[in-house]
Amino acid sequence: xxxxxxxxxxxxxxxxxxxxxxxxxxxxxxxxxxxxxxxxxxxxxxxxxxxxxxxxxxxxxxxxxxxxxxxxxxxxxxxxxxxxxxxxxxxxxxxxxxxxxxxxxxxxxxxxxxxxxxxxxxxxxxxxxxxxxxxxxxxxxxxxxxxxxxxxxxxxxxxxxxxxxxxxxxxxxxxxxxxxxxxxxxxxxxxxxxxxxxxxxxxxxxx
Amino acid sequence: xxxxxxxxxxxxxxxxxxxxxxxxxxxxxxxxxxxxxxxxxxxxxxxxxxxxxxxxxxxxxxxxxxxxxxxxxxxxxxxxxxxxxxxxxxxxxxxxxxxxxxxxxxxxxxxxxxxxxxxxxxxxxxxxxxxxxxxxxxxxxxxxxxxxxxxxxxxxxxxxxxxxxxxxxxxxxxxxxxxxxxxxxxxxxxxxxxxxxxxxxxxxxxx
DNA sequence: ACTCAACTGTTATTTAAATCACAAAGATAA
DNA sequence: TTATCTTTGTGATTTAAATAACAGTTGAGT
Ligand SMILES: NC(=O)c1ccc[n+]([C@@H]2O[C@H](COP(=O)([O-])OP(=O)(O)OC[C@H]3O[C@@H](n4cnc5c(N)ncnc54)[C@H](O)[C@@H]3O)[C@@H](O)[C@H]2O)c1
Ligand SMILES: NC(=O)c1ccc[n+]([C@@H]2O[C@H](COP(=O)([O-])OP(=O)(O)OC[C@H]3O[C@@H](n4cnc5c(N)ncnc54)[C@H](O)[C@@H]3O)[C@@H](O)[C@H]2O)c1
Numbered sequence: 001x002x003x004x005x006x007x008x009x010x011x012x013x014x015x016x017x018x019x020x021x022x023x024x025x026x027x028x029x030x031x032x033x034x035x036x037x038x039x040x041x042x043x044x045x046x047x048x049x050x051x052x053x054x055x056x057x058x059x060x061x062x063x064x065x066x067x068x069x070x071x072x073x074x075x076x077x078x079x080x081x082x083x084x085x086x087x088x089x090x091x092x093x094x095x096x097x098x099x100x101x102x103x104x105x106x107x108x109x110x111x112x113x114x115x116x117x118x119x120x121x122x123x124x125x126x127x128x129x130x131x132x133x134x135x136x137x138x139x140x141x142x143x144x145x146x147x148x149x150x151x152x153x154x155x156x157x158x159x160x161x162x163x164x165x166x167x168x169x170x171x172x173x174x175x176x177x178x179x180x181x182x183x184x185x186x187x188x189x190x191x192x193x194x195x196x197x198x199x200x201x202x203x204x205x206x207x
Numbered sequence: 208x209x210x211x212x213x214x215x216x217x218x219x220x221x222x223x224x225x226x227x228x229x230x231x232x233x234x235x236x237x238x239x240x241x242x243x244x245x246x247x248x249x250x251x252x253x254x255x256x257x258x259x260x261x262x263x264x265x266x267x268x269x270x271x272x273x274x275x276x277x278x279x280x281x282x283x284x285x286x287x288x289x290x291x292x293x294x295x296x297x298x299x300x301x302x303x304x305x306x307x308x309x310x311x312x313x314x315x316x317x318x319x320x321x322x323x324x325x326x327x328x329x330x331x332x333x334x335x336x337x338x339x340x341x342x343x344x345x346x347x348x349x350x351x352x353x354x355x356x357x358x359x360x361x362x363x364x365x366x367x368x369x370x371x372x373x374x375x376x377x378x379x380x381x382x383x384x385x386x387x388x389x390x391x392x393x394x395x396x397x398x399x400x401x402x403x404x405x406x407x408x409x410x411x412x413x414x
Numbered sequence: 415a416c417t418c419a420a421c422t423g424t425t426a427t428t429t430a431a432a433t434c435a436c437a438a439a440g441a442t443a444a
Numbered sequence: 445t446t447a448t449c450t451t452t453g454t455g456a457t458t459t460a461a462a463t464a465a466c467a468g469t470t471g472a473g474t
Contacts, residue, residue, distance in 0.1 A: 003412055006405070007461065013404040017383065031421070040387040043421095044463070051423060059421055059470050075408065082407050091302035096399065098298055107403055146406055170410030172403055176224065180247040186409040188402055192303065195395055196291070196314055196379055197220040198213070199353055201283045202393040203377030205210055214431065238451070250451095251433070258453060266440050266451055 001054060001075075008049045009076070014039055015046070016072045019065050031062035077106035083144045085168075087132070087159050088151035089114040092174060094124050096148060101125040110142050132162075139166035146170045153177040208261060208282075215256045216283070221246055222253070223279040226272050238269035284313035290351045292375075294339070294366050295358035296321040299381060301331050303355060308332040317349055339369075346373035353377045360384040 004012075018038045022030055032050070033043040050056075050063065055071050057063035084100075086093045089112040100109050112129040114120060119129050130138050138144070147163050149156060149171060156177040163171060163185075170186040173179055176194075181187050211219075225245045229237055239257070240250040257263075257270065262278050264270035291307075293300045296319045307316050319336040321327060326336050337345050345351070354370050356363060356378060363384040370378060370392075377393040380386055383401075388394050 003414060004408070005461070009405050009408045010401050013401040014385070014398070017400070033421090039385045042463075044465095045461095047422065048424085048462085057422065059468090062421075076404050076411075077407070078411055084403070091298070091305055095298035095302050099399070100403075103400065105400065105404075107400075107407065146403065146410060148403070170406040172406050178221070178246045186406055186414060188406050190397065190402060191221070192306070193224070193310065193312065193314075194217050194220040195397060196307075196353065196355070197283050197312075198216050199377040199379050199393055199395050200285070200289050200314060201211070201216045203353060204283075204285055207210060207393060212431070240451090249433075251453095252431095254452065255432085255454080264452060266438090269451075 002052075004052055004075070008052055011039070011041070011045070011049050012053070012072050013076060015049070016069055016076075019069050023065050023069065028065055029058075029061040029063065030065050030068075032057075034062070073106070078145070081106045081108060082146060083142060084109045084146045084148065085111045085113060085135075085139065085142075085144045086127075086148045086150060087113045087135070087163070088149065088155075089116075089119045089124055089129050090150060090152075093148070093150035096150065097127050098125045101127070107146075109148075111138055111144060113138075132159075135162050136166045139163075139168060144168065146172070149173045149175050151175065209259075211259055211282070215259055218246070218248070218252070218256050219260070219279050220283060222256070223276055223283075226276050230272050230276065235272055236265075236268040236270065237272050237275075239264075241269070280313070285352070288313045288315060289353060290349060291316045291353045291355065292318040292320060292342075292346065292349075292351045293334075293355045293357060294320045294342070294370070295356065295362075296323075296326045296331055296336050297357060297359075300355070300357035303357065304334050305332045308334070314353075316355075318345055318351060320345075339366075342369050343373045346370075346375060351375065353379070356380045356382050358382065 015035055018035060019030060032046040035046045036043040053071060053075060055068060084107055086097055086109055093112065097109050097112060100107065109127050112124055112127050113132045113135050114129055115132045120131055122129050147168050149159050151159050153175045156173065156175040156179055160171060160179040160181055164181050168185060171181065173187065173189045176191045178189060179187065222242055225242060226237065239253040242253045243250040260278060260282060262275060291314055293304055293316055300319065304316050304319060307314065316334055319331055319334055320339045320342055321336055322339045327338055329336050354375050356366050358366050360382045363380065363382040363386055367378060367386040367388055371388050375392060378388065380394065380396045383398045385396060
């Protein structure tokens with residue numbers, strides 16, 4: 001299958017989560033307009049995305065919920081589950097760990113890293129916190145593929161470099177410091193201040 | 208000035224923050240390619256954004272840092288400063304409050320809301336936490352314009368409705384439940400699970 | 415059997431965003 | 445002075461994403 005568009009991948013993740021609820025409620029089929037209503041987008045957008053992954057529904061009953069969930073899984077998840085580390089076990093980092101721990105997805109946070117001795121050798125929602133210096137070792141040992149950065153901004157570059165050297169495949173950076181990494185590593189950045197300033201702008205100017 | 212593109216607004220927020228550091232370091236002028244390097248984007252992107260806000264630099268020295276910061280301020284900020292509420296003083300909500308409190312921007316978080324009696328009548332990084340039922344009253348009284356939702360997902364719809372009724376102008380929703388609001392209110396949604404699943408996909412398939 | 419209503423799947427079009435390509439201008443150096 | 449270098453500003457083009465438009469299918473109702 002061809003590489004999917006960015007936005008399609010984001011929506012597939014959301015379709016899946018919406019459908020897990022649907023399934024839990026005992027419904028086995030779903031129409032594009034039902035998915036669309038949940039996410040407040042258009043049905044045609046839903047159908048197009050589903051077309052892109054090569055799945056096809058039935059005319060009378062729409063999509064088979066379990067099948068579609070399954071297929072989205074084969075696209076997003078890796079077979080054995082994806083193992084994730086959080087770097088920086090501060091207020092944001094520990095909130096993230098606790099949060100993901102509650103979900104049952106193929107993503108599991110299996111390690112935290114910090115430099116503060118007070119944070120080390122503790123469990124955060126069952127996840128052990130290791131010293132940052134051991135990052136290379138633990139990433140390999142635990143077969144960790146992705147990392148979330150939640151350290152102070154001043155540390156971002158150093159952390160990113162260590163992660164890349166350790167062989168991480170993807171990084172989600174919640175720090176306000178933009179980083180750049182080898183094109184081998186997929187990088188996603190998100191900055192809450194930017195997001196809130198954007199809300200401020202459009203709330204002020206209307207849209 | 209015409210309404211700016213979404214992405215331009217996001218970048219302007221980042222340019223400003225980058226330039227605040229520049230200014231602190233004693234530099235008074237900056238070239239498009241210097242800004243671009245900080246954010247890891249192209250210089251032409253920077254120039255185009257700056258063109259859209261009608262500012263113009265000088266050929267030999269690039270942009271005047273203070274002037275550009277000032278102008279971005281008039282675009283994004285509101286004169287008197289923007290007042291923000293956080294609904295849900297849990298792990299994410301309180302992390303956000305603490306975080307924003309440290310920055311000195313025109314955005315200030317001035318109130319939290321919760322339903323849990325244990326959370327009420329306390330200060331989170333100096334911000335008072337009010338009972339959710341008083342939201343209408345406090346939003347008006349405190350002249351709050353924007354809100355961040357960080358309650359459990361099950362509460363999102365109810366919270367959003369209350370916020371809209373209270374006359375909020377913009378909402379940033381960190382809950383995984385999509386909401387829809389009157390087109391009078393600007394809505395931005397961000398879901399960490401989606402973000403991390405996107406990283407998983409592109410780390411797996413390469414991009 | 416025929417018609418209608420309600421879906422899906424897909425092509426064509428539009429809109430939004432990013433990039434390319436280059437003219438214009440000011441400083442510097444020969 | 446004139447050539448050259450560096451940088452901005454912007455029209456033209458390309459790419460990515462969303463939307464529109466509609467053909468095709470199937471079952472229900474008659
Ligand atoms: N708290 C929020 O809601 C929030 C929101 C948006 C962005 N952020 C960003 O997230 C980051 C973390 O924020 P926070 O509020 O959790 O801060 P925090 O200070 O609570 O946590 C940072 C943690 O990182 C650890 N750390 C420092 N250097 C490290 C290193 N080299 N390796 C590993 N760990 C290291 C610290 O010991 C600390 O535990 C910041 O960059 C902040 O800008 C936070
Ligand atoms: N913690 C994270 O890192 C994280 C990451 C991504 C998304 N989220 C989302 O953010 C939301 C909050 O997560 P959290 O980890 O902080 O949860 P949490 O349980 O720690 O906090 C939720 C808070 O909301 C309060 N609350 C419940 N109903 C309310 C209501 N009607 N009005 C006001 N407050 C109410 C609760 O009393 C609690 O204090 C969840 O929807 C979660 O999906 C959290």
